[in-house]
Amino acid sequence: MGLFGGRKTVFVDADILVIGGGMAGCGATYESRYWGRDLKIVCVEKANIERSGAVAQGLYAINCYMGMQWGENQPEDHVRYARNDLMGLVREDLGYDIARHVDSSVHMFEEWGLPIMKDPKTGRYQREGKWQIMIHGESYKPIVAEAARKAATEVYNRIMVTHLLMDKTKANRVAGAVGFNVRTGDFYVFRAKAVIVGAGGASHIFKPRSVGEGMGRTWYAPWSSGSAYALPIQVGAKMTQMENRIVLTRFKDGYGPVGAYFLHLKTYTQNGNGEEYESKWYDHTKELVGDYIDHHPVPTCLRNHAFIEEVKAGRGPIRMVTKEAFQDPHKETVGWENFLGMTIGQAVVWASQNIDPKHINPELTTSEPYVMGSHATCSGAWASGPEDYAPAEYQWGYNRMMTVDGLFGAGDTIGGTAHKFSSGSFTEGRIAAKAAVRYVSDMGKGQPQVSEQEYQDLERLIFQPMENYRVGRNEITAGTVSPSYLLPIHGLQRLEKIMDEYVGGTSTNYMTNDQMLNRGLELLTMLREDMKRMGAEDLHQLQRTWELHHRLLASESVTHHTLFREETRWPGYYYRGDHMKLDDQNWHCFTLSRYDRNTGNWEMEKAPVYHIID
Ligand SMILES: Cc1cc2nc3c(=O)[nH]c(=O)nc-3n(C[C@H](O)[C@H](O)[C@H](O)COP(=O)(O)OP(=O)(O)OC[C@H]3O[C@@H](n4cnc5c(N)ncnc54)[C@H](O)[C@@H]3O)c2cc1C
Helix, strand or coil, X not given: CCCCCCCCEEEEXXXXXXXXXXXXXXXXXXXXXXXXXXXXXXXECCCCHHHCCCCCCCEEEECCCCCHHHCCCCHHHHHHHHHHHCCCCCCHHHHHHHHHHHHHXXXXXXXXXXXXXXXXXCCCECECCCCCEEEEECXXXXXXXXXXXXXXXXXXXXXXXXXXXXXXXXXXXXXXXXXXXXCCCCEEEEEEEEEEXXXXXXXXXXXXXXXXXXXXXXXXXXXXXXXXXXXXXXXXXXXXXXXXCECCEEECCCCCXXXXXXXXXXXXXXXXXXXXXXXXXHHHHHHHHHHHHHCCCXXXXXXXXXXXXXXXXXXXXXXXXXXXXXXXHHHHHHHXXXXXXXXXXXXXXXXXXXXXXXXXXXXXXXXXXXECCCCCCCCEECCCCCCCCCCHHXXXXXXXXXXXXXXXXXXXXXXXXXXXXHHHHHHHHHHHXXXXXXXXXXXXXXXXXXXXXXXXHHHXXXXXXXXXXXXXXXXXXXXXXXCCCECHHHHHHHHHHHHXXXXXXXXXXXXXXXXXXXXXXXXXXXXXXXXXXXXXXXXXXXXXXXXXXXXXXXXXXXXXXXXXXXXXXCCXXXXXXXXXXXXXXXXXXXXXXXXXXXXXXXXXEEEECCCCCC
16 A cells, blocks of 8 residues: 555644745744744645745845835835726725835845845935835745744645635634645644635646746746635635736746846837837727726736737737847846846746847747736735725725635735735735734634544545546556546646636637637536546645646636626736726626535625725
């Protein structure tokens, strides 16, 4: 029996369980200890928090810093900025809450040893843009992880969390989580009074532009498997804005970031004929979205839109004009270093394709869509807002608590609040943790109870793919195609193809419509049926299987939301061909969904957008 025979069940009790030790999870772990001195705080992570999450490789800039100490920006300014970029739809209460606290997080990072560049003339942090400050960020994640490690009672690395557990004594209350150790195969049961999910967004739900052996190269971290969405969805938490997927304009083939190039190096783009093209699409875009095109800065999706249309019109490729800026040796150094701290792969791609940006203007492209709640889009869970600021309709409990009692979230997990980035995600983790500590102390003795039956059933379910493989493998003599099981890579590619072709991926130029979405849902349902047949050769493949389960659930959510919103709110992110125009009269609202795991149904509804800041 080997691996199966040796499997242990490990029980861990916690007051607060933090799932995912990325930026939000580290913030949550750190702050839980600050407010809950005597509490048992456990952080569980599928990789190792030292280098996990989207920030694992390091960053070159912290993208959310107000600079209130120097009067540079106020929290209200950031809310206005995010609202404008999201075409009017953000949770202003949540955004304001992060913005008013984010500077203090950044100051802590500096205290903990993160080198932040300074403007030699003013002594202030070196700005890359209005909201960004520049850092020597190769060790950003280890620095933040160290603070979390010291704060946690225990950190469990290499545990893939697959499901949340619900309280058997009280409906709609969370009681913990289960998962397995990806190295030993041990089964873990975490029993907790409160759970904070910080499990990152979703890459690889749409087919990537990179193919073959390069398939793992995506903009968003390939290990971001949508657990932040799937875990709450499975237990009936409401989600919001899941249709609001993000498409990035990036350097071609390496997905290298362009922010520092535009903002700091002052480079600009041109079409294949060497012409400026964005302004040509002004009238066309105005037709679709009205006055939003006149807003400053131009919303990110609309800039993508001009790019996509120009390429469709046959005037690609779009290039970044670097030849001028790179004549300045300082700028040339900054240009390269920008990749070395964050996306080394882009420098390697340029080297391998004979691109020296001093002599050749490199190509840009628009990426496949991703789902995330902390970058320039705001997919995620519907959360209660801050007591002192949120409108009554946005408050049903503790700050950042989802619609499931005791279940909190932060970072990519929480919807409605774009542009939090690394610092804002960490800050939101802190906010959620403070509220979770209060939730636990208010709970008194009536703590949640885990059902033995529930976790035993889940154990069987979780390890079933290994059994499927063990038995089914005997039916074939060679190769990977079996009549009895499907490997995770097969399932992943099928998912990506469905999402790409029916839900607005690159192969349709981000276009979809009612019929395509409904057909996509049919195919996703068939994939779901086949998920029972997954075969996992080893623990690594078992992890891939559960990541696929999470990606699939996140994808279903995206598809239902996209179908529900009958307008094109964000041209450049996706298009509803049957509703090509932005429709403020009917759709200036949030979309909410709730999945019922007993029936498999998705309920959709609208929620109002309150503009708190003028
Ligand atoms: C390519 C890219 C570039 C970026 N550039 C910048 C930048 O320049 N500046 C900036 O400020 N921000 C930047 N960001 C944004 C920033 O990285 C994110 O906002 C931030 O990391 C989100 O924090 P999070 O905790 O929600 O997710 P993450 O930091 O990604 O953490 C999620 C964690 O959950 C773990 N996890 C996932 N699933 C499970 C599971 N099932 N069980 C257990 N653990 C799990 C993951 O391993 C990971 O450690 C960038 C993001 C990306 C993707």
